[in-house]
Amino acid sequence: MKFIEARKLVHEYIRRDEEGNVESIQTALDQVDLEIEEGEFVAVLGHNGSGKSTFAKHLNVLLSPTEGSLWVDGKDVNDADKLWEIRKTAGMVFQNPDNQIVASVVEEDVGFGPENIGVPTREIWERVDQSLRDVGMTEYRSHSPNKLSGGQKQRVAIAGVMAMEPRCIILDEPTAMLDPHGRREVLEAARRLNQEKGVTLIWITHYMEEVVHADRVYVMDSGSVVLKGTPREIFSQVDTLKKYRLDVPQMTLLAHELRQAGVGIPAGILTRQELVEALCRSGLEERGGGGYAGVGRE
Amino acid sequence: MLREITLGQYYPSDSVIHRLDPRVKLFGTLLYVISLFTFRNVVGFAIATVFLAAMIAISRVPFGFMVKGLRMIVIVLLITALFNLFLTPGKLVVEFWIFHITEEGIASAVKMAVRLIYLILGTSLMTLTTTPNQLTDGMEKALGFLRFLKVPVHEIAMMMSIALRFIPILVEETDKIMKAQIARGADFETGNIFKKAKAMVPLLVPLFISAFRRANDLALAMEARCYHGGEGRTKMKPLRYQKRDAAAYGVVIVYFALLIVVRIWL
Structure with a gap:
């Protein structure tokens, strides 16, 4: 079995009226089949509403599949007992840098994850030191997150996930709210982790420039995977990509x-x-x- | 206008009081507040003064900074003093029109004023020397026993610290929304108080919506990082008593005992 494997994954957002009758069903993921090897840098591309964020939330069990199955590191996401283990294995970084930082001091925020999973105090400090060094934010450790730039905040968020020692990081449009400089900063920090620590990266985005260095690219459109391959294979199909409203x-x-x-x-x-x-x-x-x-x- | 709000008026310095465990400071402040209402005579008053003055001196917070806190209570102070002055029955000193000033009135007005001033000075000494985060940590630990009464102590402390983290963000956001609305002709400045309050409504609606969205995002992010309440949680910066904390407990208790003794025998 692959590190991450999705088989016929379906997710439906069901809207109900006040009596609980189904008003509308929106299929966000439609029979998604996908495999990711450990240590890979995989990019998932798609324009707004293509289902890429919904897919990302499944990897961390923030959403559960309506149908089909998904295994993360051999653990079935439908198995409620494995919930915390899966979340420990697969960390997640979100789009808005402000809305995912919990503490008022950088190092305390990085320590938040390890605190939650019950790591002893001394080891928390070691992990926080290491993670901050990995993303190059050590000199800001006692600052308030409010005073950092967007790119720096996202690096803190990545450090916060790294401190839980996951084997895989899912970044759900981490650069959507950043300026070009911050975007590069975050991408470089994440790639370094992938290359030096062998952490699997799942990079979800609609900026095509960012996926150039990925090992593999999945292109999603209206809930299904429509293209997959190396960046070179994907980008040689300029006209197909335009059809899916993606900028080359x-x-x-x-x-x-x-x-x-x-x-x-x-x-x-x-x-x-x-x-x-x-x-x-x-x-x-x-x-x-x-x-x-x-x-x-x- | 909104930038001027400072929260948790912490005064950074490196005094012994700053370094004390927040639990000691919370307990000390509590005892101090109780002690203010025990003394009835000059001796007790003198002891409290010496204690407060010593604490302020050790904390190295400039006195001017402390007095700022008093400005807010001037009106409360005046009202209580006046009520005490005019409405206490006893031996008449001065009488004019419908007002009677009595000896007891003067005494209790002065006592009340002094108590209120000392109360504010003492409690602001605590907030000036403790960061809001330390304070929440201290409360979580000190009130931990309430868990057995099914009070969600950890959750309340977490809420407080998240609120503190998001206040500057929401202030900034309010500023942004205000400017956006001023640019489209909204008027927050003119008119009477009711008109101004009414002008705030279109400000509050987008602010609330955004706050809810942020709360939702943050809840997801916390869950993604395995947050599941206080159970099985370890601490990165656990509170541990040092020798100086024991000494501080000693000082506070001796002070309190002294005042009790004074109250009983003098």
Whole structure:
């Protein structure tokens, strides 16, 4: 069995009127099949209302499936006895940085999770020190969270989850309320944890730029997984992505349009570096190295 | 306008009183408040004065800072003093029109005023030297025995500390909503008190909605981090008594005993 495995997962939001009769049923997840290996960096993409947040909340048992099954680290989310174990295994970071910080001092907030699961005092301090170091927030440990920037608050939130020593972190649109600088800051902190500590990352977002470095990408639309593959495979299908109302990274889009205009470069270009190299190569082929001028500058 | 609200008027410093366990300070303040109502004569009054002055000196909180707290109770002070002055029956001193000032009246007015002033000074000494978080921690631990009476002590303390964390956020939000509405022509400044109160309604509705949304988000985030009440919970910063706390208990109890003795024999 895979680290995380979803089989025909269905979730319906049922609205009832005052007498308890069903008013409307909205299917947020529709027969989702999905597998995630331990240690992977997986991105889940989708525009608003695609069901990606609903899926994320299942991984932490904040929501339970209407039908189908989901296993996290071999534990069935339908099993009520495993609830706290699953939440310990899979930590979650939310969108709004203000609404997930509990304490008025950074280090106390990081200690909140370990306190809840009954870690002895001395070990709480060790874990808090370590987690703050991991996200690079040690110098702010005795500050009030209110004085931090959005990116810093999200890093504190990540540290708070890390202090519970989870094997997997689910980040539910962690950058949606941040500026570009904060977005980069949070993404880098999370990737470092993935690479250095081997923590599985499940990164839920609608910013395409952020998934470039993911190992695998799932694209969701109206409750189902519609595309899956490596970022390169996904981004080579520019027209399909547009159909699902997703914006392709600028470089990929530029490369796509150049390709359509007849420039000889491969599909699925992700970064500026790659585009520069591809253009140089195609320039070399065409004109013997004349095509380099002006490319590679912002 | 809203920025001026300061909460939990903590005065940061590194005195012995600041470092005391919050439970000692809570207990000490309680005994001190009771003690203020025990003495009837000058000796008791002198002991209380010495005790209070010593505590203020040790705390290194500037006296001017402490007196600020008194400004808010000036009116209460005047009313109680006047009532005591004019309405206490006894030996007449001055009489004019319908007012009678008696010897007992003067005495009890002075006593009452002194007691109220000492009460405010003493309690604000506690809030000035203890951070709101320490205070909640102290209360949770000190009132822990109430758990057996099914009082949700831990939950109440958690609510208090979350409220403290969200006050600045909500203040900022109120400011934002106010500015947004002023930009669209709302008027919070002119008119009488009723008009002003009415102008606040469109401010409160969005504020409440946002507060509920935040509460919902926070509850989810807390649950995601395995919060399930006080049961089986450990503490990152547990309260542990030090030697100085024992000494402080001693000082407070000696002070209280002294006043009781004075009350009985003098």
